[in-house]
Amino acid sequence: MAAALQHLLQQIINGIAAGSVYALIAVGYTMVYGVLKFINFAHGDVYMVGAYVGLFAVGGVLSNLSPVGQDIGALLLCLIGCGLIGAFIERLAYRPLRNGLGPQDGWVWGLFWASYAGLFIGPVVEQHSPLTGVTSFVVVTGIAFAIFTPLLRLLFTRLGRIVMPSRNRLTALITAIGISLLLENQGQAVFGATPRSYKSQGFHPINLSAGGVTLNFNSGRLWILFTAVVLTMLLVYIVRHTRTGKAIRAVSFDPEAAALMGIPTDRIIALTFVIGSSLAGAGGFLNHSFGEIPFKADIGIQLGLKAFVAAVLGGIGSIEGAVFGALLMGVAENLVAGSAFNAFTDAIAFVILIVVLLFKPTGLLGRNVTEKV
Amino acid sequence: MMLQIRNLDVYYGAIHALESVSLEVEEGEIVTMIGANGAGKSTTIRSISGLVRPRSGEILFEGKPIHTMPAHQIVTLGIGQSPEGRRVFSNMTVRENLELGAYTRASHHAEVKQDMEKVFHQFPRLKEREAQLSGTLSGGEQQMLAIGRALMARPRLLLLDEPSLGLAPFLVRSIFSIIREINAQGVTVLLVEQNANQALKIANRGYVLETGRVLLADTSANLLSNDSVRAAYLGE
Amino acid sequence: MKAGMRKLIWLLVGLILVAGAGHVHDNLQGYFQDILQRCGIAIIMAVSLNIVNGLTGQFAIGHAGFMAVGAYTGAGLTYQISDKLTHGAVPTLPIMLVAMIAGGLLAALFGYAVGVPSLRLRGDYLAIVTLGFGEIIRVLLENTDEMAPGLHLGGATGFSDAPTLTQSALLFPLIAGTAALVIVIAWNLKSSSHGLAFLSVREDEIAADAMGVNTTAVKVSAFVLSAFFAGVGGTIYAHAHLIKPDVFNFILSMNFIVMIVLGGTGSITGATLAAVAVTILPDLLKPIRDKYSVPDVYLQVIFALALVLLMIIRPSGVFGKGELKLRKRKPTGAENAGSEVVPLNRPAPAPLPAGTLTLDAQELTRKFGGLTAVGNVNLKLKPGELVGLIGPNGAGKTTLFNLLTGVYEPSAGHLNFQGKPIAGVIPTPTTQRTLKLAWDTVLxxxxxxxxxxxxxxxxxxxxxxxxxxxxxxxxKWLLVLGALILALTTAPKRRKFVAGLKPYQFAQRGISRTFQNIRLFGELTVLENVRVGTYLRRKTNLFDALFRTSRLEKETQENIQFARELLSRFNLLKSEHELAKNLPYGDQRRLEIVRALATEPRLLLLDEPAAGMNPQEKVALMSLIREIRDDFALTVLLIEHDMKLVMGICERIYVLDYGRIIAEGTPEEIRSNPTVIAAYLGEDTEESGKEGSEE
Structure with missing residues (x-):
């Protein structure tokens, strides 16, 4: 009996930890769906970027700090770095899709292509000059940026007249798939195809014993739960009670009417990308920070899919729903993983989803929206 | 000159929605645009507020070109709008809607509070329903909310797109008297209306639009006595 | 038979083309043969996916799942038949045909099981469910060795025992033949009246429903058809490549989506070309790749970038939405454009027994949450009446219309149409009740x-x-018992109701409507819009459409003639081939009325037909409404704000306020009714009468 109970508790703890990671990613899906009504398939890949940022932060940039400093520093780096990447993706692809391509997009695309110049020409410069790798990358990118931007502005001014913005959701989805493929393959090109893992010094295994029941887990898992809870609570507060939160809700309800209130809709949309992406990035760091789960550049796809399923399960558009759905899914998955059906662990999320959608199409916490006739 | 539109051309894909439309609004006036559906009234309003980008021509607000500005910046210049179909945020309360109306003035807490009281004073019905979700309001109340919300930004020019649409006849009359009151408080009004008769009665001047072009521009009195206008738009 | 001859000729031409392609194929090097084969399979997959995503506008993203079902079924079958019985034998043509059909059918069955529950809902649910389905299938296939070791399907490592046709002359003709068949069938479907119904669902589901198109049935049949061909494609694929569960992953599904989006969603020629382009692109880049030794990931990066750029610069696909045509053909029915339209005699409806009301609503109520939008409404329409419904905005007029057309089910009350109950509590016959109870219990x-x-x-x-x-x-037994109790307790509720008539069933029984904010099928022509209206009186079925039978051609001609007769009466024939969205506003409103009339209704509901028209147009509309009422022997109920219009043509008027009928009577009675004046017209009787008529 005690063995069974121990097994159950262990799986529930693992499930909640896994669910917290899903939650951190799912919130981004649900927020972007709220404002733009499309599934941002590239979101899972931001998680992957977070994992790599964590790898380089813990193993490189921050390796001189104390263990706690390392963790907090890496977490902050992931939040900021992935937030910026999310905003950049939105600015690079989704906004031109929405508003049409124009001269205002010149600098973003300039920066994008310039970074490729830095990537390819940078190493050459490094060989033939006293500059370090990073410096030569920055220098080449900067020069290329200065050259590309005016050229692209000119090109986009021309293109802007013939390119019509598209509100088609399918187009947005294909773009997201394109971005996802780009991040994944570019990630593999830069980071290599071998699975990586790292271990932050701040985390250690914990053994809890009480009444004959022993539970083993890494303190990192507690941190995941804690961070996920704090971050999502903060987010719910922001969306419910602050002026920016009201603006986010207004934009997701009616972007045009919101613009007429003086709400900068594009900036609010970018902000939701920043928030969602930084949370996903944090998830990427936390989930891999204690060295138990190796990862490579394609980690984001499967995990992203599942997080998306969690968001739908909880009711897409609702932040609380996404968190609830994610925790539920994490626990269910781990219960199945510890049972005779463990081979079907990867399918259980989708089975639960389909069953729930059959009975409650709006998801567990979603609200019913009737279409106006 | 408060608002000046010069030779505005707007396209929706291949459709030429506005053809060389020119229009002027003086400070303190009520100016109305009348015409059938599809004549380009709403498109003109939407171009002024930055929701639609003109292909050519210009829009000057107090001498400043605004046709290249994003919609949210135009609001900060002092142009407010009650859009067609009201478009209140029906998932939020009446109060939250009004707060969003003052989004650009969030730093002036005391003033915003004052303005809200003013709106509640003008529309006592809204005060009664302050904490109610605006989706549960009746059509007339939603229209009041849409106008009140636009006023919260303290606009100097108020764009009203079909404020009487779908309202009971007695409510239509009260909406028009409210517009007159707002104007008396010093807000310039550009009004788009199906209800040409009522609109011309309160307006100083009127523009008649047809298939994207300005057909006639004159004082309201002259338009009201113009035979072709009477036949086509006043139903006599 | 002219049509029969033409079909025969096309069949011959098709066979010659396939044979020719086979000949070319046989003389190519293995490498190019492989490319041709991959292109063929990609065409099958892309065109079949296009039936769901392109024609009906649904959003299925699990095509690889159905392909996998077909692949494992087909290959499993040929393995069981050929390899086991005659060792090392290559499957013969009959065996392959059986396997392909079996693979297709099982995939179709899965499609049905996935489609029925998820297609009833609108929005992204299909996307999510098909996505989940694809993943579940993949996980199941990875575990075949544990679940059914006797089948030797190979589990996660792949079905390496599967028989292969790579060395057989049979493979390419099978691929080419199937690809040609899929294209022809998709083309036939798209150009038929059934295809129009599919397209109407894509354009506006609510309007299609109101025009009598059973949208769920349309979507499910499109989905099942698409799954069937995906299964056939999968079977063929399984005999040309080694199949592994993780081949059929999310990325593969996305590949097919990319093809149809690049080709222009809905365009069959576009999907075909894009399938070829996407398939051969990596091969075209091969020389460059080899020369500069570009790593494979960078090819993927380039592909991804190209995709993003293309979506931004040309969102409607490389080839646009239309079909590619060698020469411009006149649209169907254009040969007699402008000529006099011969009126078609449609059989007159049987007269109702004396005293039967056309519409009889008793205590009709609809609540949304705690809010009563329509409460205890009693409304009686005699045959041939022209009745108005007025009231302030938000009074519940449109909600009432939605109740009368089946868009909403009433929370309480009854609704009878021509003496028969159509909404509310409807008693069901005993046999049906017993069957339902039995079915519930089993389920x-x-x-x-x-x-x-x-x-x-x-x-x-x-x-x-x-x-x-x-x-x-x-x-286990606790749950079974719980479910049984649930079944037995919910069954009585279901016994009282017919499963709730849907709007399309209202339309079939003879109730048609227009919408307050025009809901035309914008991307369809004027004539096609009206033809969608005639769809519900069809006598042909989907198979007639897929194989273009003479029955179908005859019906199409009749319907086009009927539609054009209606259009000419409304003076819209001159723009019959224009897209509905390009019509002037007033014409759009009238086209909605024509489309509603094409369903041959007994009761016509007009929701603000004159909204946005100028006074002259309104006057014309008034006489038109009266005219059609007389000509078509209709009963008409109209919502209108224009008091002049309502008072001028209606014989009776109902006034709605806060969801309740506050008055009913002749226009004169309404004008002087004190309750109406207080709630709607305004306190000052004298002036309100005047202003009302000025509005």
Whole structure:
């Protein structure tokens, strides 16, 4: 009996930890769906970027700090770095899709292509000059940026007249798939195809014993739960009670009417990308920070899919729903993983989803929206 | 000159929605645009507020070109709008809607509070329903909310797109008297209306639009006595 | 038979083309043969996916799942038949045909099972469910060795025992033949009146429903058809390549989506070309790749970038939405454009028994949450009446219309149409009731048993030792019992209702409508819009459309003639081939009325038909409405704000306020009714009468 109970508790703890990671990613899906009504398939890949940022932060940039400093520093780096990447993706692809391509997009695309110049020409410069790798990358990118931007502005001014913005959701989805493929393959090109893992010094295994029941887990898992809870609570507060939160809700309800209130809709949309992406990035760091789960550049796809399923399960558009759905899914998955059906662990999320959608199409916490006739 | 539109051309894909439309609004006036559906009234309003980008021509607000500005910046210049179909945020309360109306003035807490009281004073019905979700309001109340919300930004020019649409006849009359009151408080009004008769009665001047072009521009009195206008738009 | 001859000729031409392609194929090097084969399979997949995503505008993203079902079914079957019975034999043509059909059918069956529950809902649900389906299938296939070791499907490592046709001359003709068949069938469908119904669902589901198109049936048949061909494609694929569960992953599904989007969603020629382009692109880049030794990931990066750029610069696909045509053909029916339209005699409806009301609403109520939008409405329409419904905005007029057309089910009350109940509590015949109860019981007990088994297998080891089988059985039976109780308690509720008539069933019984904010099928022509209206009186079925029978051609001609007759009466024939969205506003409103009339209704509901028209147009519309009422022997109920219009043409008027009828009577009675004046017209009688008429 005690063995069974121990097994159950262990799986529930693992499930909640896994669910917290899903939650951190799912919130981004649900927020972007709220404002733009499309599934941002590239979101899972931001998680992957977070994992790599964590790898380089813990193993490189921050390796001189104390263990706690390392963790907090890496977490902050992931939040900021992935937030910026999310905003950049939105600015690079989704906004031109929405508003049409124009001269205002010149600098973003300039920066994008310039970074490729830095990537390819940078190493050459490094060989033939006293500059370090990073410096030569920055220098080449900067020069290329200065050259590309005016050229692209000119090109986009021309293109802007013939390119019509598209509100088609399918187009947005294909773009997201394109971005996802780009991040994944570019990630593999830069980071290599071998699975990586790292271990932050701040985390250690914990053994809890009480009444004959022993539970083993890494303190990192507690941190995941804690961070996920704090971050999502903060987010719910922001969306419910602050002026920016009201603006986010207004934009997701009616972007045009919101613009007429003086709400900068594009900036609010970018902000939701920043928030969602930084949370996903944090998830990427936390989930891999204690060295138990190796990862490579394609980690984001499967995990992203599942997080998306969690968001739908909880009711897409609702932040609380996404968190609830994610925790539920994490626990269910781990219960199945510890049972005779463990081979079907990867399918259980989708089975639960389909069953729930059959009975409650709006998801567990979603609200019913009737279409106006 | 408060608002000046010069030779505005707007396209929706291949459709030429506005053809060389020119229009002027003086400070303190009520100016109305009348015409059938599809004549380009709403498109003109939407171009002024930055929701639609003109292909050519210009829009000057107090001498400043605004046709290249994003919609949210135009609001900060002092142009407010009650859009067609009201478009209140029906998932939020009446109060939250009004707060969003003052989004650009969030730093002036005391003033915003004052303005809200003013709106509640003008529309006592809204005060009664302050904490109610605006989706549960009746059509007339939603229209009041849409106008009140636009006023919260303290606009100097108020764009009203079909404020009487779908309202009971007695409510239509009260909406028009409210517009007159707002104007008396010093807000310039550009009004788009199906209800040409009522609109011309309160307006100083009127523009008649047809298939994207300005057909006639004159004082309201002259338009009201113009035979072709009477036949086509006043139903006599 | 002219049509028969033409079909024969096309068949011959097709066969010659396939044979020719086969000849070319046989003389190519292996490498190019491989490319041709891959292109063919890609065409099958892309065109079949296009039937769902392009024609009906749904959003299925699990095509690889159906392909996998077909692949494993087909290959499993040929393995069982050929390899086991005659060792090392290559499957023969009959065996392959059986396998392809079996693979297609099983995939179609899965499509049906996935489609029926998810297609009833609008929005992204299909996307999510098909996505989940694809993943579930993949996981199941990875575990075939544990679940069914006797089948030797190979589990996660792949079905390496599967028979292969790579060395057989049979492979390419099968691919080319199937690809040609899919294209022809998709083309036939798209150009038929059934295809128009598919397209109407894509354009506006609510309007299609109101025009009598059973949108769920249309979507499900498109989905099943698409799954069928995906299954056939999968079977062929399985005999040309080694199949592994993780081949059929999310990325593969996305590949097919990319093809149809690049080709222009809905365009069959576009999908075909894009399938070829996407397939051969990596091969075209091969020389460059080899020369500069570009790593494979960078090819993927370039592909991804190209995709993003293309979507931004040309969102409607490389080839646009239309079909590619060698020469411009006149649209159907254009040959007699402008000529006099011969009126078609449609049989007159049987007269109703004396005293039967056309529409009889009793205590009709609709609540949304706590809000009563329509409360206890009694409304009676005699045959041939022209009745108005007025009231302030938000009074519930449109909600009432939605109740009368089946868009909403009433929360309480009854609705009878021509003496028969169509909404509210409808008594069901005993046999039907018994069948429903039996079905419910079977469904719930099976479901309970299934869920019980799974749950107890997962959860029981956590709460008891594995040996304790009693708990296991206990949990299972508890759930079965619970489900049984649920079935028996919910069944009485279902016994009272017919499963709730849907708007399309209202339309079939003879209730048609227009919409307050125009809901035309914008991307269809004027004539096509009206033809969608005639769809519900069809006598042909989907198979007639897929194989373009003479029955179908005859019906199409009749419907076009009827539609054009209606259009000419409304003076819209001159723009019959224009897209509906390009019509002037007033014409759009009238086209909506024509489309509603094309369903041959007995009762016509007009929701603000004159909104946005100028006074002159309104006057014309008034006489038109009266005219059609007389000509078509209709009953008409109209919502209108224009008091002049309502008072001028209606024989009776109902006034709605806060969801309740506050007055009913002749225009004169309404004008002087004190309640109406207080609630709607305004306090000052004298002035309100005047202003009302000025409005």
């Amino acid at each position: 719930f007990v099976t479901g309970g048993w299934l869920i019980g088994t799974i749950l107890s297998t997962v959860l029981v080891p956590y709460i008891a030792t594995p040996e304790d089988a009693r708990i296991q059985t206990g949990v």
